[in-house]
Each structure stands twice: as C-alpha cells, then as structure tokens.
Amino acid sequence: MGIGRYTIRRILQTIPVLVGIVTITFFLTDAIPGDPVQIMLGPSPSARDIELVRAKYGLDKPLWVRYINYLADVSPIWLWPKATFPFVELQTGVDLGKSIYYSVPVTQKIMERLPVTLLLVASAFVFAIVTAIPLGVLSAKRRNKPTDHVARVVSLIGVSTPSFWIGLMLIIVFAYHLDVLPATGLILPWANPAEVSGAENRIHILMLSFIHLIMPTITLGTLQMAAITRIERSSMLENLSEEYVRLARAYGVRERTILRKHAFRPAQLPIITIIGLNLTAALGGSVLTEVVFNINGMGRLIITAINNQDYPLVMGTTIYYGMVFVIGVIVTDISYAYIDPRVSYGEAEA
Amino acid sequence: MSSEPLLQVRNLTTQFFTEEGTVRAVDGISFDVYEGEIAGIVGESGAGKSVAAQSIVRLVEEPGEIVDGEVYFKGEPIVEFEEDDDGDLAPTDAMLTNEEMRRNIRGREIAIIFQDPMESLNPVYTVGGQLREFIEINREVGTSEAKAIAVDMLREVGIPDPESRYDEYPHQFSGGMRQRVLIAMALACEPSLIIADEPTTALDVTVEAQILELVDELQEKYGTSFIWVTHDMGVVAEICDRVNVMYLGEVVEQAEVDDLFHDSHHPYTEALLASLPRPDQTVEELNPIEGVMPEAINPPSGCRFHPRCPEAREVCARIHPDNRDVSEAGERTHRAACFRNDAFDVGYDESPPLEMTAGSGFSAGLTGETDAEAESGGEAE
Numbered sequence: 001m002g003i004g005r006y007t008i009r010r011i012l013q014t015i016p017v018l019v020g021i022v023t024i025t026f027f028l029t030d031a032i033p034g035d036p037v038q039i040m041l042g043p044s045p046s047a048r049d050i051e052l053v054r055a056k057y058g059l060d061k062p063l064w065v066r067y068i069n070y071l072a073d074v075s076p077i078w079l080w081p082k083a084t085f086p087f088v089e090l091q092t093g094v095d096l097g098k099s100i101y102y103s104v105p106v107t108q109k110i111m112e113r114l115p116v117t118l119l120l121v122a123s124a125f126v127f128a129i130v131t132a133i134p135l136g137v138l139s140a141k142r143r144n145k146p147t148d149h150v151a152r153v154v155s156l157i158g159v160s161t162p163s164f165w166i167g168l169m170l171i172i173v174f175a176y177h178l179d180v181l182p183a184t185g186l187i188l189p190w191a192n193p194a195e196v197s198g199a200e201n202r203i204h205i206l207m208l209s210f211i212h213l214i215m216p217t218i219t220l221g222t223l224q225m226a227a228i229t230r231i232e233r234s235s236m237l238e239n240l241s242e243e244y245v246r247l248a249r250a251y252g253v254r255e256r257t258i259l260r261k262h263a264f265r266p267a268q269l270p271i272i273t274i275i276g277l278n279l280t281a282a283l284g285g286s287v288l289t290e291v292v293f294n295i296n297g298m299g300r301l302i303i304t305a306i307n308n309q310d311y312p313l314v315m316g317t318t319i320y321y322g323m324v325f326v327i328g329v330i331v332t333d334i335s336y337a338y339i340d341p342r343v344s345y346g347e348a349e350a
Numbered sequence: 351m352s353s354e355p356l357l358q359v360r361n362l363t364t365q366f367f368t369e370e371g372t373v374r375a376v377d378g379i380s381f382d383v384y385e386g387e388i389a390g391i392v393g394e395s396g397a398g399k400s401v402a403a404q405s406i407v408r409l410v411e412e413p414g415e416i417v418d419g420e421v422y423f424k425g426e427p428i429v430e431f432e433e434d435d436d437g438d439l440a441p442t443d444a445m446l447t448n449e450e451m452r453r454n455i456r457g458r459e460i461a462i463i464f465q466d467p468m469e470s471l472n473p474v475y476t477v478g479g480q481l482r483e484f485i486e487i488n489r490e491v492g493t494s495e496a497k498a499i500a501v502d503m504l505r506e507v508g509i510p511d512p513e514s515r516y517d518e519y520p521h522q523f524s525g526g527m528r529q530r531v532l533i534a535m536a537l538a539c540e541p542s543l544i545i546a547d548e549p550t551t552a553l554d555v556t557v558e559a560q561i562l563e564l565v566d567e568l569q570e571k572y573g574t575s576f577i578w579v580t581h582d583m584g585v586v587a588e589i590c591d592r593v594n595v596m597y598l599g600e601v602v603e604q605a606e607v608d609d610l611f612h613d614s615h616h617p618y619t620e621a622l623l624a625s626l627p628r629p630d631q632t633v634e635e636l637n638p639i640e641g642v643m644p645e646a647i648n649p650p651s652g653c654r655f656h657p658r659c660p661e662a663r664e665v666c667a668r669i670h671p672d673n674r675d676v677s678e679a680g681e682r683t684h685r686a687a688c689f690r691n692d693a694f695d696v697g698y699d700e701s702p703p704l705e706m707t708a709g710s711g712f713s714a715g716l717t718g719e720t721d722a723e724a725e726s727g728g729e730a731e
Binding site: 252253262339 | 407409411452453455456457458461462464466469470471472473474475483484487488519521532535539
C-alpha cells in the first residue's frame with residue numbers, strides 16, 4: 001500500500017471520530033449545570049425576556065431536535081427530507097452558530113483568535129525544535145562528557161519548571177527591571193501599520209512583533225525544548241548502538257555521516273510522536289502563557305466561553321480543538337510513514 | 351596458497367574493563383589467514399570469537415579495549431604494541447590511525463558480515479541505497495556505477511529480480527534474503543578478507559545450507575579469504591580450510607580441517623566433535639560437554655579447560671599449556687595446547703588424574719547455576 005492510499009484511508013477514518021466529538025460535546029455542554037440565558041439577562045429577568053432569548057438561540061426546542069439541527073449545521077454536507085421530488089434538500093457549508101456572549105458568529109471569533117495562537121505556537125515550536133534537536137544529538141554524541149551533563153541538567157530544569165513561572169520571571173527581569181521587552185500583548189506581523197501605535201511601516205511592525213514574541217516563545221517553548229532534547233538524546237543513543245550503525249562503521253562510513261544519516265533518521269520516530277502530540281495540544285490554546293502575557297488567543301477564548309456558558313462558543317471551540325487533534329494525529333502518522341517505511345507497508349509484518 | 355599470510359594475528363589480547371573486574375575476552379590468540387582460504391574460529395558462546403573478529407578491524411566497543419598483540423594485514427600494522435619508556439605497553443607510532451583504518455581497511459580491505467541479518471540493515475533506507483552507499487565509499491565509483499554494481503551483486507547472491515528489489519526496504523526481505531544482501535554488500539566492496547561473524551546462526555538450517563553453498567561458490571569465484579566465526583562444528587566441516595578452536599579467550603587447537611576432524615589433539619575439540627549428532631550413528635542421547643564455560647573474569651588456573659576435561663591430571667591445574675606445534679615429522683602443522691601431546695614435557699603421564707569437578711552435579715561446583723539455567727545458557731546465542 002502506497003503512502004497516498006494510506007493518507008486517504010487515514011483521512012476517511014476521521015469522519016466517525018469527528019461525528020463522535022460533536023455528539024459528545026453537544027450533550028456534555030448541555031449537561032453543564034447553569035443556564036446561559038440567566039447569565040446573559042442578569043438577576044431576576046422577566047419570564048417574557050427569557051422566552052424571547054431562548055427562542056432567539058433555539059434553546060426552546062427539544063434536545064434531540066437541537067442536536068440534529070446542530071449536526072446539520074456543522075456538517076459540510078447534509079440532506080434534509082423534503083415532501084416533493086427529489087425528496088431531499090442539500091444543505092452545504094459549516095455554521096457553528098452565533099456566540100451568545102459576544103453576539104458574533106462563532107466562526108468569526110475563532111478566525112480572529114486563531115492566527116494569534118498559530119503565531120505563538122509556531123514560534124515556540126520552531127524555537128524548541130531548532131535548539132533541542134542539535135542539543136540532543138550533541139548530548140548523545142558526547143555521552144557522559146561535560147556537554148552531555150550540561151544539556152541534561154538544562155533539560156531536566158526545563159521539564160520540571162512550570163511555564164507560567166518562567167513567564168513571570170521573564171516579565172520581572174526583562175520587562176520590569178531591565179525594561180527591554182514588552183510585558184503584554186502580541187502584535188501580528190501582518191497587522192496594518194496604521195492601526196498599531198508607534199509603527200509607521202512594515203519593518204516596524206515586524207520588529208515589534210518579534211520583540212513581543214520573545215518572552216511568550218521562551219515561556220511556551222522551554223518545556224517543549226527540554227522534552228524533545230531528552231527524547232532526542234536517548235533515541236540517538238539507542239540507535240548509535242544498533243547493529244546497522246556498527247555495520248556502517250565496519251564499512252568505513254564517517255562518524256559524522258553515521259550521526260547525521262544512519263543513526264539520525266531512524267532516531268526521529270519518537271521525536272515526531274512527541275512533537276505531534278504536544279504541538280496539537282498547544283494549538284488548542286496555551287492558556288497559561290496567554291494569561292500571563294495577556295494575549296488574546298484560543299486558550300483565553302475557550303476559558304471565556306466556558307465561564308459564560310456560551311453554548312455555541314463552547315461547542316465551536318471544542319470542535320475546532322477536536323479537528324486540530326485529529327489532523328495532528330494524522331499528520332504525525334503520515335510523517336511516521338514517511339520516515340519509517342514499515343508503517344505504511346508493513347501491516348502483515350511487524 | 352601463497353607462503354606469506356594475508357592476515358597475521360599474534361598474541362592479540364582484548365579486555366573489557368567492567369565494574370566486576372577485567373574480562374579477558376581474548377587472551378593472547380595467534381593465527382594466520384592465507385589468501386583464498388576460509389579460516390574457521392570455532393568455540394562455545396562466550397569463548398571470545400566475536401570479540402576476536404571485532405578486534406581484527408579494531409571495532410571493539412566500550413568498555414572493551416585491545417591491550418596487547420599484533421595484527422598485520424598485508425604487512426600493515428592494524429594492531430602493534432611495544433613497551434614505552436616506562437615499560438608499559440602502548441600502541442606503536444606505525445600502527446594505523448583510526449582514520450587510516452576507516453579509509454583504507456574497513457570495508458575496502460576487510461569487510462564484516464554480522465550475526466543477525468534482521469538487525470544489520472537500516473530499516474529506514476532501501477536495501478539498494480545501503481549497498482550503493484558502501485560501494486561508493488569503498489570502491490571510488492560514481493552513484494550510477496555503484497548502483498549497477500549493487501544490482502549485479504544482488505543477482506550474484508541469488509536475489510530474484512534485483513532491479514526491483516533494489517528499491518525495497520529491509521522489512522520486505524526474509525532473513526535468508528537479508529543475509530544474502532549482507533554477503534552481497536561484503537563482496538561488492540571487493541575486500542581481500544571477509545569476516546563472517548556467525549552469519550548463519552540466526553537462520554534456519556535449510557537456509558543455512560543454501561547460504562553456505564552460496565559462500566563456497568562465491569569464495570571460489572572471487573578468491574576472497576574468509577574468517578568464519580561459528581559455534582557449529584558442522585559448518586566448520588562444510589566450508590573451512592583451517593580451523594582455530596577457541597576456549598575461554600584462547601586458541602586451544604589449530605589445524606587443517608581434515609586433520610582436526612580425524613586426528614584432534616585437544617580434549618576440548620574431541621568433546622565438541624563428540625557432541626555433534628551424526629546421521630550415520632544412532633545414539634540414545636547426545637554426548638554434551640559437561641559443565642559450562644567459566645567466566646573470563648577469573649579463568650581457572652593452569653589449563654583453562656581442566657575443570658571440564660575428562661582427561662585432566664594434576665599438572666593441568668598447575669601449569670598453563672601454550673599452543674605449540676604437535677605434528678609429527680613430515681605432517682602438516684597442527685598446533686594444540688594440551689599436555690597429552692609429546693611436544694610437552696611437563697610430566698603429564700606421571701601426574702595423578704584429577705577428580706572432575708564438572709560432573710553431573712556441577713551446579714555446586716562451577717558457577718552455582720542450576721542445571722536448567724546452564725543448559726539454556728549453553729544453547730543461547
């Protein structure tokens with residue numbers, strides 16, 4: 001089976017998963033104690049207001065009707081029954097409904113916050129991968145030498161330090177005492193210069209964006225960097241003692257080539273797993289980092305939605321998160337198959 | 351057979367410095383390999399065969415280290431030690447550097463075939479790609495030429511449809527096919543010597559027979575010398591020209607294969623031969639060597655085999671026999687390290703016989719292992 005067919009099969013497998021996510025989220029959200037309408041209207045509203053608002057958001061219908069309606073709305077394709085020929089009506093497009101709290105479509109809200117999270121996560125992971133992989137390889141190459149000890153201590157501190165604490169410390173040192181980096185907010189590199197104070201052109205925007213990104217990137221990326229370094233090191237060590245590495249040595253392959261090629265590529269499988277899973281988790285919003293640096297990303301959106309019992313927004317963000325997770329797993333699996341030919345072909349053979 | 355050996359090994363000593371003590375894995379072995387012959391190294395698991403093989407190309411891994419001896423390949427000093435000013439043994443200046451070993455010897459002059467064909471190929475690269483890489487490194491040819499050589503070699507070792515299998519991955523090959531690939535790899539680099547470290551041990555007997563036949567055929571065609579490491583006397587009989595029997599880090603007997611089988615001079619060799627099942631004899635039970643090989647950290651005094659030797663005498667426990675020529679005038683060289691031979695004059699005949707410590711109840715005697723453990727331990731590898 002080729003990699004193309006493997007990919008298609010994996011994508012088709014996600015359909016039932018997504019339907020499951022929508023179903024479970026829908027009923028769980030409904031089961032949360034409390035009432036969004038009451039939160040919205042404040043204390044002691046009139047019975048008429050309650051009824052009006054309920055009708056406006058479709059909350060007056062029975063649960064199963066709301067479920068079917070919601071499913072139809074979020075499905076890209078849905079067929080409604082119809083009395084006349086051809087007896088079905090096609091409904092296309094994805095509609096996540098309208099946020100009760102913000103009074104704007106959920107999709108709009110997500111699209112507004114998503115770029116912020118994407119930028120932050122991408123920056124943090126680029127930082128983590130670019131530093132961690134060379135560090136891990138070096139650590140394995142110089143096993144039990146000073147370089148290795150330093151790398152191991154650094155990564156141990158990295159995995160055991162809470163990210164919000166790193167964020168607060170960075171703010172105290174670099175924003176408060178040294179006053180060299182901004183403590184809050186994030187400026188998107190594609191923002192309009194006219195709308196950002198202190199910026200006149202694109203260069204300014206890019207610089208501002210970069211400066212704002214430094215501390216959140218370190219805050220979010222340190223844990224990832226430390227985790228990846230540790231796994232890279234142990235995976236490289238394992239591969240360096242494999243028989244095929246010994247064989248390469250016995251055939252006069254340079255030690256450098258062995259490190260970069262023969263041991264490196266098979267050693268990346270666990271790295272892909274951890275990056276895939278952590279990246280996916282981070283895309284759901286890095287709540288702590290966003291709160292510490294006052295960044296309006298997906299994490300804070302989800303928190304707001306839950307705090308206000310904003311049914312459509314909770315549903316929308318959860319479905320987004322489910323989607324990201326499913327896609328993340330598929331991408332991980334496909335990269336696995338790309339690196340290790342046994343994954344895509346070898347169903348019969350272990 | 352030319353008179354000058356291709357490979358000369360003299361007093362090669364490799365030790366492992368472990369926390370439990372120094373393991374004398376290879377303890378002063380000497381042997382020669384001549385051009386165009388297959389030299390066997392045979393012995394039980396743990397006798398030091400593999401370490402000896404790795405020492406020849408200086409690929410002993412930590413905490414192992416070659417500490418003494420000489421290995422000359424075509425006159426080049428692969429291993430050479432001399433006493434320095436303080437009287438300590440140190441490698442000589444003439445000894446090939448690691449860079450020279452990598453560039454000029456490994457792969458190019460001496461290739462290795464490892465024991466486990468399932469683990470020896472990199473799972474993430476194609477079989478052809480791996481072959482091609484080694485050919486490019488060791489034969490100084492371009493990519494396309496290396497590919498052509500690789501495909502030819504795959505065909506030569508009996509892989510059907512080599513053009514398409516070239517692009518397949520190791521997991522798409524069976525164990526026997528992978529071992530063929532590894533043989534192709536070794537031969538394709540056109541070395542003068544191939545060290546085969548138990549290459550058929552992981553294969554089943556029918557595949558083993560095919561591989562042995564293949565090697566015999568290709569060896570004749572290419573004239574490459576082999577060092578064939580094995581624990582199987584049957585394999586030795588099938589393909590080796592000359593045999594070195596190893597026991598606990600030492601070579602205890604070396605002879606031409608016929609001489610060794612028909613006129614062995616060491617009780618260990620006799621015992622190894624006696625333990626072979628033979629198709630022409632019906633026996634109730636096989637005849638194993640009693641006891642297990644002691645560990646190489648604290649080898650027994652005197653002759654290392656004496657605790658298990660049915661013919662051990664008191665002198666065997668006291669004096670260590672060297673490996674000397676025991677052939678009679680006019681015969682081919684036959685070396686053995688056993689006092690029973692007339693070449694030794696240590697009073698073996700007068701010495702009283704030793705009580706065998708490794709009898710049926712050896713669990714109390716040698717290592718404290720139970721019978722079951724010892725048996726399974728002996729069969730492993």
